[in-house]
Amino acid sequence: MDNNTIISVRDLHVNFYNNDRCNRVIRGVNFDLKKGKILCVVGESGCGKSVTANAIMGLLPDLSRIEQGEIHFYDNDQDIRIDQLPRKGREMRKIRGEGIAMIFQDPMTSLNPVFTVGYQINEALLCHHQAKNKKEATGKSIELLKQMGIPLPEKRVGEYPHQFSGGMSQRAMIAMAMSCHPKVLMLELKNQEGTAILLITHDMGVVAELADEIAVMYMGNIIESGEARAVMKNPSHPYTKALLDSIPVLGRGKDQDLQPIRGSTPDPYNRPKGCQFAPRCDYCTECCTQQMPEEQIVEPGHMCRCFHNLFKQGGDA
Amino acid sequence: MGTYISRKVLSLIPLTLAISFLIYLGMELMPGDAVSFLLPPDALASLSPEQLEQMREALGLNAPFLVRYFRWLGGILRGDFGYSLQSGVPVSEILMNHLPATLELSIASLLMSSVLGIVLGMISALRKGTLLDHTLDVVGMIGVAIPQFLLGLILVLLLCLNTNVFPVGGRMAYANQPLLERLNYLFLPALVNGFSMTAGVMRYARSSMLDSMGRDYMKTARAKGLPEWRVNFLHGLRAAITPVVVLIGFRLPMLIGGAVVIETVFQWPGVGELFIKAIRAQNTPVVMMIAFFSVLIVLMSSILVDIVTAWLDPRIKLS
Numbered sequence: 001m002d003n004n005t006i007i008s009v010r011d012l013h014v015n016f017y018n019n020d021r022c023n024r025v026i027r028g029v030n031f032d033l034k035k036g037k038i039l040c041v042v043g044e045s046g047c048g049k050s051v052t053a054n055a056i057m058g059l060l061p062d063l064s065r066i067e068q069g070e071i072h073f074y075d076n077d078q079d080i081r082i083d084q085l086p087r088k089g090r091e092m093r094k095i096r097g098e099g100i101a102m103i104f105q106d107p108m109t110s111l112n113p114v115f116t117v118g119y120q121i122n123e124a125l126l127c128h129h130q131a132k133n134k135k136e137a138t139g140k141s142i143e144l145l146k147q148m149g150i151p152l153p154e155k156r157v158g159e160y161p162h163q164f165s166g167g168m169s170q171r172a173m174i175a176m177a178m179s180c181h182p183k184v185l186m187l188e189l190k191n192q193e194g195t196a197i198l199l200i201t202h203d204m205g206v207v208a209e210l211a212d213e214i215a216v217m218y219m220g221n222i223i224e225s226g227e228a229r230a231v232m233k234n235p236s237h238p239y240t241k242a243l244l245d246s247i248p249v250l251g252r253g254k255d256q257d258l259q260p261i262r263g264s265t266p267d268p269y270n271r272p273k274g275c276q277f278a279p280r281c282d283y284c285t286e287c288c289t290q291q292m293p294e295e296q297i298v299e300p301g302h303m304c305r306c307f308h309n310l311f312k313q314g315g316d317a
Numbered sequence: 318m319g320t321y322i323s324r325k326v327l328s329l330i331p332l333t334l335a336i337s338f339l340i341y342l343g344m345e346l347m348p349g350d351a352v353s354f355l356l357p358p359d360a361l362a363s364l365s366p367e368q369l370e371q372m373r374e375a376l377g378l379n380a381p382f383l384v385r386y387f388r389w390l391g392g393i394l395r396g397d398f399g400y401s402l403q404s405g406v407p408v409s410e411i412l413m414n415h416l417p418a419t420l421e422l423s424i425a426s427l428l429m430s431s432v433l434g435i436v437l438g439m440i441s442a443l444r445k446g447t448l449l450d451h452t453l454d455v456v457g458m459i460g461v462a463i464p465q466f467l468l469g470l471i472l473v474l475l476l477c478l479n480t481n482v483f484p485v486g487g488r489m490a491y492a493n494q495p496l497l498e499r500l501n502y503l504f505l506p507a508l509v510n511g512f513s514m515t516a517g518v519m520r521y522a523r524s525s526m527l528d529s530m531g532r533d534y535m536k537t538a539r540a541k542g543l544p545e546w547r548v549n550f551l552h553g554l555r556a557a558i559t560p561v562v563v564l565i566g567f568r569l570p571m572l573i574g575g576a577v578v579i580e581t582v583f584q585w586p587g588v589g590e591l592f593i594k595a596i597r598a599q600n601t602p603v604v605m606m607i608a609f610f611s612v613l614i615v616l617m618s619s620i621l622v623d624i625v626t627a628w629l630d631p632r633i634k635l636s
Contacts, residue, residue, distance in 0.1 A: 057540060059536060059539055059540065088545045093542040093543070093544060094542060095542070096539065096540055096541065096542035097540065097541045097542030098542060101540070102540045104533055104536060104537060104540075106533060109532065109533040109534065110533045110534055110536075110537045111534055111537065112534040112537075112538070112552050112555075112556060113534075113556065113630075113631070113632055114555050114556050114559075114629070114630060114631060115552075115555070120537075123538075123541060123543060124541040124542070127541060127542050127543055128542060160631040160632070162631070162632045173537070176537075176541065
């Protein structure tokens with residue numbers, strides 16, 4: 001474990017319990033997030049990206065449990081086990097906002113409509129003792145809004161979310177998230193001063209542009225991860241390859257041959273036995289339907305969970 | 318805001334006139350008249366048609382319907398609500414004698430149903446799916462479904478006639494009675510009157526709170542590191558309260574309407590009991606006064622709801 005690691009997730013398993021059924025949402029996820037780096041987690045809806053982020057924030061729904069695995073948060077040389085902290089306890093609340101901040105997908109619904117934007121930013125500042133009183137907090141809120149490029153911040157700070165446009169709400173959310181100088185910022189989709197960023201998206205364009213590292217998720221597993229350029233250039237898992245083939249690339253002209261991924265994601269309550277991607281995979285063989293492949297290092301800093309290892313075959317067998 | 322309220326108040330005038338006309342018409346369409354109620358049957362039989370006609374003339378019952386309506390309306394405009402056909406006492410005096418009792422009952426049940434309804438609804442939402450939630454759900458269902466008079470009679474039977482815990486009915490006068498003694502009389506009527514509304518408010522508060530608890534901003538509030546009580550009571554409840562307040566506002570007049578039944582069951586000497594007696598006696602001036610008063614309360618509370626909603630929810634503008 002080198003000193004630059006700030007969040008380390010080891011063999012994380014999360015189950016959701018619903019109507020007497022158990023959905024094994026996260027099935028052994030491993031990754032490290034390093035200081036000042038951007039890690040992009042990509043994958044289709046329902047693959048477990050957000051659940052992973054919520055597990056780190058201690059914001060999993062009530063009827064869910066971290067079944068096994070560890071989540072380490074390294075704060076000032078302290079090793080904090082997030083998975084063992086009570087979700088609603090004091091330590092976890094201190095980490096939320098101050099240690100790890102999160103910005104959610106939809107800025108328009110993420111702000112409470114009945115409180116002013118300033119009030120909601122003040123709340124974060126006062127909660128983490130970044131300001132002594134309301135007056136000081138409001139001053140800081142105005143400063144934060146100004147930094148986010150919101151015009152007339154002195155006036156805007158007293159307005160309600162419905163008076164903000166979508167873009168302005170988004171910036172207000174970023175101002176709120178950055179108000180307590182978090183060590184890690186988690187964003188669903190859509191960067192900042194020395195803060196590590198966990199970016200959750202399915203927009204490969206954003207990934208190509210921003211990511212230092214990429215983790216590709218499918219049905220609760222990270223099936224490929226590594227340095228961004230390595231993964232983009234030599235996708236080694238058929239799913240990553242299919243994902244890259246399914247999106248248009250800017251500058252390649254309008255006659256691009258886009259290949260949608262065939263089939264659809266399996267029912268989480270009725271999962272395939274072996275590799276989760278096997279039913280949709282062009283490379284599927286018998287062993288794929290029998291067991292889930294283990295993590296393999298295909299090149300230094302590049303992991304893949306596939307029996308076929310497209311990397312060895314030059315990336316496009 | 319000011320223009321909004323004055324426009325609303327002005328729009329009340331034609332509405333009130335139309336409704337008062339309809340009620341007057343309703344009274345007219347009832348068979349019989351005040352004279353036949355005022356006199357005992359044997360006296361009625363012994364009087365000659367001329368004498369009866371004389372009495373009607375004296376009470377002003379013989380003029381055509383429209384003339385009588387406008388005579389009544391003119392009186393209202395001059396602040397004269399007329400005299401009771403039964404006792405000859407001015408109607409406003411009768412109303413003032415009965416109003417305190419009704420207000421006492423209404424305010425007690427309104428307070429109980431608002432506070433208890435919101436608190437129980439919140440507990441139910443926060444403890445969703447537990448035994449407590451299911452129990453409150455069943456109680457709420459019963460509360461909404463059971464007719465008030467039935468509940469009143471059951472409670473009178475159980476708590477008054479069989480066990481003597483509470484007095485059967487009536488109301489202590491305001492004289493030097495200790496407060497506790499008076500509350501003893503108030504408790505059952507207020508409970509019965511407030512029960513169905515408590516149930517309604519509770520069920521509404523629960524669903525509104527659950528809706529609020531599922532919103533993204535609750536997650537944002539938690540992600541900021543706010544303590545759980547602040548997330549639920551400030552962010553959750555504050556956003557959930559508006560529809561509940563609207564519901565309570567629209568039920569304000571129902572407390573007086575509902576009181577008609579309750580006051581009869583418990584012989585509570587309020588406006589409701591007075592109303593029933595006056596209708597039976599075809600005492601038009603008294604009925605008209607109470608009806609007029611109720612209509613005003615219905616219309617005023619709808620304006621009040623508008624103002625309170627705009628004050629609670631910054632997204633709503635009065636215009």
